[in-house]
Amino acid sequence: MATQQPVRVGVLLREWRQRRRLSQLDLALLADTSARHLSCVETGRARPSRTMVLRLSRALDIPLRERNTLLLAADYAPAYLESSLDDKTMASIRSALDTMLTAHEPYPAVVVDRQWNVVTGNQAMAVLMDGIPRHLLRPQANVYRLALHPDGLAARLVNLREVRALFLERLLRQVNATGDPQLRALYEEVRQYPSPADTEQADAEHPPSPIQVPLRVRTPHGELSMFSTMATFGAPADVTLSELAIELFYPLDEFTTNALRALEE
Incomplete structure (x- = not known):
């Protein structure tokens, strides 16, 4: 039986960009990168660095929980803890x-x-x-x-x-x-x-x-x-x-x- 491949970080980033109604150029300007590089990230032709994933996440105002999801999709460790209020x-x-x-x-x-x-x-x-x-x-x-x-x-x-x-x-x-x-x-x-x-x-x-x-x-x-x-x-x-x-x-x-x-x- 074929195993399901993990969702690529580029797919998730594109979904968030479209949810925010931003063009690739708009997001590239907000994240201080190039539209060409962003296009390569979204299509899977380029793997973003951990810093770039977090920079794009901030530009898109993505909640912390989903920022961790993006990092995991890019094969990086989560950046934010999730503590219990009882800790x-x-x-x-x-x-x-x-x-x-x-x-x-x-x-x-x-x-x-x-x-x-x-x-x-x-x-x-x-x-x-x-x-x-x-x-x-x-x-x-x-x-x-x-x-x-x-x-x-x-x-x-x-x-x-x-x-x-x-x-x-x-x-x-x-x-x-x-x-x-x-x-x-x-x-x-x-x-x-x-x-x-x-x-x-x-x-x-x-x-x-x-x-x-x-x-x-x-x-x-x-x-x-x-x-x-x-x-x-x-x-x-x-x-x-x-x-x-x-x-x-x-x-x-x-x-x-x-x-x-x-x-x-």
Whole structure:
């Protein structure tokens, strides 16, 4: 039986270049090389050096995990470690995450990985996690399933259709930017979730907002309105660290501010 040949590094580089919608000349200029050499690399007529693989990876803004894949395809050792958050070397990272999450209370905050799986969160996340069934928490909670599954937060979202459209657009952009098959599978899954028409309230019931699509959630404490920002670690040198993101939620109105502060007290 014939064995499958490993994917050439040139093929992978061409896929990333096309994904970034760059010509060979565009990429050559960004990576300080010649279009002729790049063409030879992509067609397999030339083997790029380790330095060139990393230079092209930086020019293409390729995630660290895939940079390691490119290096392996070119018969080089990976350049980036992939550590567990439980490793001793990651103690300072764990401490920083704990500090950020705790300092953000009484407002919700959550740490997610590349596939939007929940790594950890602060105590204030309870207001969003209230009533989430066990099957959405196992084996690992995922932000998209928690938010859009009809058994999850979707049942309490006042503006579900708006949130659903925003989430799907954001996820599709990430799929197209990374080519990650797991993200593609997640997108195909959550886009099949229903979007009940009767979950939407008229915009006239809400005052103008500087945030196009806030998160409006029905709770026993009243309707809470929030928006979120994302934070990442600067200049990561570890695959795990490069794939972590912290989503920080903030109140959009005085009622939500007071309600979240009262819940903490």
